[in-house]
Amino acid sequence: MKKVLFAALAVALVLAGCGGGGDSNVIKVGWLGALTGDQAVWGENELNTVKMLFEEYNAAGGIEVGGKKYQFEVIGYDNKGDAQESVNVTKRLTGQDKVVAIIGPNASGNAIPMAPILEQAKVPDIATVATNPKVTVQDGKVKPYNFRVCFIDPYQGAVAAGFAYDKLNARTAAVLYDVSDDYSQGLREFFKINFEKKGGTIVADESFNSGDVDFRPQLSKIKAANPDVIFMPYFFKEVALSANQARDLGINATLLGGDGWPSDQLISMGGKAVEGSYFVNHLDYADPAVQDFKSRYKAKYGKETELNGFLAHDAVLVFVEGLKKAGKPNGEAIAKALEGIDVQGITGRIHISPETHNPEGKDAAILKIVNGQYIFQEKYAAQ
Amino acid sequence: MVQFLQQLINGLSIGSVYALMAVGYSLVYSIMNFSNFAHGGVIMLGAYFGFFGLTLLKLPFAVAFLLASFGTLLVAIIVERIAYKPLRERKAPFLYFIISAMGASILLENLVIATIGPTFRTYPEVFPKTPIELGPLAIGRLDLIIFVISAVSLSFLIFFIDKTKLGKAIQAASYNVKACALMGVNTDKVILTVFGLGGFLAGIAGVFFGMKYTVYPQIGNITTKSFIAAVFGGLGSLPGAVLGSVLLGIIETFVAGYLSSQFRDLIAFVILIAVLVLRPTGIMGKVTEDKA
Numbered sequence: 001m002k003k004v005l006f007a008a009l010a011v012a013l014v015l016a017g018c019g020g021g022g023d024s025n026v027i028k029v030g031w032l033g034a035l036t037g038d039q040a041v042w043g044e045n046e047l048n049t050v051k052m053l054f055e056e057y058n059a060a061g062g063i064e065v066g067g068k069k070y071q072f073e074v075i076g077y078d079n080k081g082d083a084q085e086s087v088n089v090t091k092r093l094t095g096q097d098k099v100v101a102i103i104g105p106n107a108s109g110n111a112i113p114m115a116p117i118l119e120q121a122k123v124p125d126i127a128t129v130a131t132n133p134k135v136t137v138q139d140g141k142v143k144p145y146n147f148r149v150c151f152i153d154p155y156q157g158a159v160a161a162g163f164a165y166d167k168l169n170a171r172t173a174a175v176l177y178d179v180s181d182d183y184s185q186g187l188r189e190f191f192k193i194n195f196e197k198k199g200g201t202i203v204a205d206e207s208f209n210s211g212d213v214d215f216r217p218q219l220s221k222i223k224a225a226n227p228d229v230i231f232m233p234y235f236f237k238e239v240a241l242s243a244n245q246a247r248d249l250g251i252n253a254t255l256l257g258g259d260g261w262p263s264d265q266l267i268s269m270g271g272k273a274v275e276g277s278y279f280v281n282h283l284d285y286a287d288p289a290v291q292d293f294k295s296r297y298k299a300k301y302g303k304e305t306e307l308n309g310f311l312a313h314d315a316v317l318v319f320v321e322g323l324k325k326a327g328k329p330n331g332e333a334i335a336k337a338l339e340g341i342d343v344q345g346i347t348g349r350i351h352i353s354p355e356t357h358n359p360e361g362k363d364a365a366i367l368k369i370v371n372g373q374y375i376f377q378e379k380y381a382a383q
Numbered sequence: 384m385v386q387f388l389q390q391l392i393n394g395l396s397i398g399s400v401y402a403l404m405a406v407g408y409s410l411v412y413s414i415m416n417f418s419n420f421a422h423g424g425v426i427m428l429g430a431y432f433g434f435f436g437l438t439l440l441k442l443p444f445a446v447a448f449l450l451a452s453f454g455t456l457l458v459a460i461i462v463e464r465i466a467y468k469p470l471r472e473r474k475a476p477f478l479y480f481i482i483s484a485m486g487a488s489i490l491l492e493n494l495v496i497a498t499i500g501p502t503f504r505t506y507p508e509v510f511p512k513t514p515i516e517l518g519p520l521a522i523g524r525l526d527l528i529i530f531v532i533s534a535v536s537l538s539f540l541i542f543f544i545d546k547t548k549l550g551k552a553i554q555a556a557s558y559n560v561k562a563c564a565l566m567g568v569n570t571d572k573v574i575l576t577v578f579g580l581g582g583f584l585a586g587i588a589g590v591f592f593g594m595k596y597t598v599y600p601q602i603g604n605i606t607t608k609s610f611i612a613a614v615f616g617g618l619g620s621l622p623g624a625v626l627g628s629v630l631l632g633i634i635e636t637f638v639a640g641y642l643s644s645q646f647r648d649l650i651a652f653v654i655l656i657a658v659l660v661l662r663p664t665g666i667m668g669k670v671t672e673d674k675a
Contacts, residue, residue, distance in 0.1 A: 036501040038599070179645055208644045211604070213596040216393035217639035224386055237503060241596055248514050249389070250521040269505040269597060272512065 025062075027070045027329045029054065029319070030099035030123075032089045033106055034081035038237050041263060042106055045305055046128060046312040047076040050103050052300055053316045063320060066327035075099060079110055086110040087117060094121035100329045101126065101322075103315045106308050108132030108153075108183040111146070118145035124335040126319055128311040129259060129282070131156055132186045136357035143357070145335050149314045149350055150282055151362045153183065156258050157190025159280045159364045159380050160231060164256055165198040167366075168278070170228035174204035174253070176218055176242060178234045181210055187233030187258050203227050208238075215242040216249065223251050235260040240269035247273040254278070262307045267372045277369050283310055283347045284365045284376040290346045314345030318352070385519045390640040391633065396526035398632025399533040400595065403588035404609035405616070405624040406540060407459075407581035413557035413619035414577050417477045418610065420484040421462050423603025424491030425582055429455040429589025430598045431499065437507055444509045452586035459582025460575055462487050471574075488603055495600040503599035529591045536587055537625055540580065544621065549576055557619060611655050617665030626666060 031050050033043035054072040062069045075097050079086040086105060093099050094117060102118075102125040105111050111130040115138070118125050127135055127148040136146045164170040173195055178184035192202050203225040206218035219242065222230060230246065230253050232239050239261055246255070255277035262281055266274060283290060293313055297305040319334070321343050326333035339354040350359040366377040404426055411419040432454040436447030466487045470479050510528060514521040544550040549572075556563045556573045564570045592602060609628060616627020631651060639647045658665060 036496055037601070038503065040501040206644070208639075209648070212644070213605070214393075214397055216396070217390055217636040218644060220386065220389045220393060221640055223389075237597065240505070244512065247512060248521065248523040248526075250514055250516060265503070265505075269503075271508070 025068065025070050026073050027065075027323070028073050028075055028097055028099045030093035030097060030102040031074060031076040031104050032079045032086060032093065032102060032110075033076075033104040033128075034110075035076075035078035037081040038235065039081045039107065041265060042129075042306055042308040043078070043081075043104075046104055046106060046308045047074075048301055049297065049305065049309040049312040050074055050076070050316055052297065053313065057320070063324065065323055065329060070329065079105055081107060081110065083109055083113050087113050090114045090117045090125075094118070094123045099123060100331050101319050101334055103312060103319065104128055106130060106311075108135050108186070109181055111135045111148075112138075112182060115143045115146055119143070121331070122335070123331040124322075124338060126315040126338075128315050129308055130183075131259065132182045134182065142355060145331075147318070147335075147338050147352060147357045149311055149318055149345065149347070149359055150259075151364060152358055153186035153258075154190040156280050156364065157187045157192075157233075158194045159366075160187070160233075160256055160258060161191045161194035161198060161200075163278065163280070163366055163380055164229050164231070165195060165200050168229060168254060168256075170200065170254070172201050172203045172225075172227045173229045173231055173256075174206070174222040174225055174227035175202060175231045175233070176206045176208070176215065176222065177232075178210055178238065179207035181234065183260065184234045188231070191231050191233065212238070213241055215245050219246050219249050219251060222246075223249055227253050229254045229256050232257045233260065236263040236266040237269070240266055240274065243270045243273035243277070259307065262367070262374060264304065264306070267369070271372075274369050275371075278377070279367055279369075280380075281365045281367050281374075282307065282362075284367070284379075285374055286376055287346075293346055310347050314343070314347050314350060317345050318343050318350055386640070389520055390636050392520065392522055392526070393640070394633030394636035395530060395629065396523070396595075396632075397636065398629035399530045400588060400591055401609045401612045401628035401632055402537060402625045403533050403584050403591065404606050405613040405628045406537065406621055407585050407588075408606075408610050408613040409616075409619055409621055409624040410553075410577045410581045412613070414553065414560065414574060415467075415471075415480065417480040418484065418618075419581070420481070420610075421466065421487035421491065422459075422581065422585060423606035424488045425455050425459050425462065425585040426589040426592065426606060427495065427600060427602040428458055428491065429586035430593035430602055431495065431589075432586065433590035434504055434506055434593055434598050437509070448587070448590055451590045452583050455586035455589065456579045456582040459578045459585065463575065463578040492600050492603055499600075501600060503597045505597055506594045509594065525594060529595065532587065533591075536584060537621075540584065541621055543580070549573070553577060608651075611651065615655055615658055615665055617667040620665070620667045623665055623667030630666075 031047055033046050034040050035043045051074050054074050057063055058071050062071045077089040079089045093102055106129040108130040111127045112134050124145045129150050130148055131150055131153045133152050135148055136143055175188050177188040204222045208215055232255055243255055257279040259281055261279040290310055321341055322334045322338040325337035338352055342351045348362050353360045363379045363381055366380050367374045368377050407422045429451045433447050433451035436442045436450045466483045510524045514523050544553055552568045552573050556570055560570055612628035612631040613624045617623030635647050635651055638650045
C-alpha cells in the first residue's frame with residue numbers, strides 16, 4: 001500500500017513539475033495553415049515538415065539557447081484556409097498555448113489579418129509562402145511581428161511579366177484572376193504594370209470568385225481577344241480547371257503562372273492542358289541544396305514534399321537562428337533578433353531586411369511543365 | 384454573334400448540371416414541403432462513388448455510372464429513414480425537418496473529410512478532351528454527353544411521374560398528402576420513391592460534376608445554385624426546376640461573359656428576389672392555398 005502511495009506521489013510531483021511552465025525546458029512553437037479545404041495538401045505538408053524538423057532537433061538533444069538546452073513542442077492548428085479562422089487560431093496559439101513564435105500560414109489572405117493579435121501578444125510569425133506585400137508591410141510601415149522567407153508578389157509579377165515579354169516574346173497577354181484573393185489580386189496588378197512597362201498589351205483582364213469551378217464565360221472572352229499568353233495567378237485547383245476548360249474551348253495560348261501552381265495535383269488534374277506552361281517558383285526541385293531534405297521527408301512520410309515543405313523548412317531554420325541570437329525563448333526578443341538575420345536556407349540565402357521583414361534579393365526560378373515534370377529553365381531576377 | 388453562341392453553349396452546359404440537381408430539391412419539396420439540404424451531400428457522395436468505381440474498382444464507365452446512381456439512391460433513402468422518418472412520425476414542425484436536413488448535410492460532408500480526406504481528386508479521362516469544333520464554336524464532348532444524358536433522364540422522370548401508377552400517387556401526394564393517405568395510398572412508399580428518384584439523379588449529377596470539374600467534400604455547396612434554380616423555376620414543379628436551372632445557367636454565363644464575374648452572383652440573387660416578389664411561386668410553381 002505504501003508503495004502505491006509513494007508511486008502516486010511521485011507521479012503527482014512529476015506532473016506538477018511539468019505544469020510549472022516557468023522553468024520548463026520545453027519551447028512551444030505554433031503552426032497554422034489549412035488542414036481541410038482546397039489547400040489541405042499544402043498545410044499537411046508544412047505541418048509534417050515543421051514536426052519532422054523539431055523532432056530531429058529534439059532527438060539530437062535539443063538546442064542551446066542562452067546557455068540552456070531546450071526541447072521543442074509543435075502545436076499545429078487548422079485555419080481551414082480562412083481569414084477569420086486564422087485570427088481565431090492565432091488567438092488560441094498566443095493566448096492559450098503561449099507559443100514563442102508561429103510558423104505559417106502559406107496564404108497571404110490568411111497571414112494579413114493575424115498582425116494585430118501578434119502585436120498584442122508580442123509573438124513573431126514567420127510566413128512560409130505568403131507573398132503579398134501587405135503580409136509584412138502595410139501603408140509603408142513594417143509590421144513588427146510579421147516575417148517571411150519567400151519573395152513577394154511585385155517581384156513575382158515582375159518576373160512573370162519580364163519572362164513572358166523577353167523570353168517568350170509575348171506582346172499580348174490576358175489575365176484571369178481570383179477577385180476575392182489578395183494573393184491573386186497582387187500578382188495580377190504587378191504583372192499588368194510590368195508587362196505594359198515593357199511595351200506589351202493586356203488584351204483581356206477577367207476575374208472569378210473563390211470557389212468557382214466554371215471559367216468558360218471568362219475564357220470565351222479571352223479566346224476572342226486572342227492573346228499570346230494567359231497569366232493565371234492563382235492556385236493549382238483553379239489552374240487545372242481553367243486550363244482544362246481553356247483547351248476545351250480551343251484556346252492554344254501559352255499559360256503562365258506563379259508559385260500557386262506547383263503541386264502533384266496540378267499534373268494529375270491538368271494533364272495535357274498544362275503541358276508546355278511556365279511558372280515562377282521559389283526553387284528548382286533538382287537543386288542539390290534541396291535533395292537532402294527531400295529524401296528525409298520521403299523516408300519519414302512515404303511521399304514527396306510539396307513546394308511548401310521547402311519554405312516551411314527554411315522558416316524553421318530562420319526561427320531557430322533567431323532564437324539562438326535572442327538568447328532566450330521570448331517572443332519579443334526573437335522578433336528583434338530576426339531583423340537583419342542572415343541564414344543560408346535550402347531555397348536560397350535569406351537575409352531578412354529590417355525595413356520590410358522580407359528576404360531581400362532572393363532569386364526566382366522559372367519552371368516549365370514538360371511531360372508532366374517540372375523542368376527548371378533558368379534563374380530569373382527581375383530588373 | 385460567335386461570342387453570343389459560345390456563351391449560350393457554356394450556359395446550357397452549366398444549366399443542365401444544375402437541372403439534375405434541382406429536380407431532387409423539387410421532388411422532395413412537392414411532397415414534404417421542405418427543402419432537403421442534405422441533397423448536396425448526396426450529390427457529393429455520388430461524385431465519390433463514381434470516382435472510386437472508375438479508379439479503385441477499375442469498372443467500365445457505364446458500370447461505375449450506374450453504381451454511383453444506385454449508390455446515392457440508397458444513401459438518399461437511408462437519409463430519409465434516419466433523419467426525416469422519425470420526425471414525420473412525430474408530426475414535427477417543418478422547421479425541424481430543415482434543421483435535420485442541414486445536420487445531415489454537415490454530417491455527410493464531414494464524414495467524407497474524416498474518412499476519405501479533404502483533398503480534391505480528379506476523374507480519369509473517360510472522354511477525349513478535344514472539343515468538337517463547329518467553325519469558330521467549340522463544344523466539349525463531355526458537355527454534349529452531359530447535356531444529352533441529362534435531357535434523357537429528365538424526360539424519363541417526367542414520363543414516370545405522368546404515366547405510371549406510382550407517378551400518379553406522387554402527383555396526388557404533392558397535391559395533398561393527408562387526403563392522399565385517406566384515399567388508401569401508401570404515402571410512406573411514395574416518400575421513399577421520391578427520395579429514391581432524387582437520389583438516383585443526384586448520383587448522375589455528382590458523377591457529371593466530378594468529371595466536368597473535380598471531386599471534393601464541399602461539392603454540396605454548389606447545390607445552393609441549383610436550389611436557387613429550383614425556387615426560381617417554382618419549387619415543386621419539375622419542368623419549372625429544369626427551366627429555372629437552364630435559365631440560371633445562361634444568365635450566369637452572360638453576366639460573367641458580358642459584364643463581369645463579380646456581378647454574377649449578385650445579379651443571380653437579385654433575379655431570385657425579384658421573381659419571388661413578383662411571382663412568389665416561381666415561374667411554374669404550383670399554387671398552394673392555405674387549406675383552412
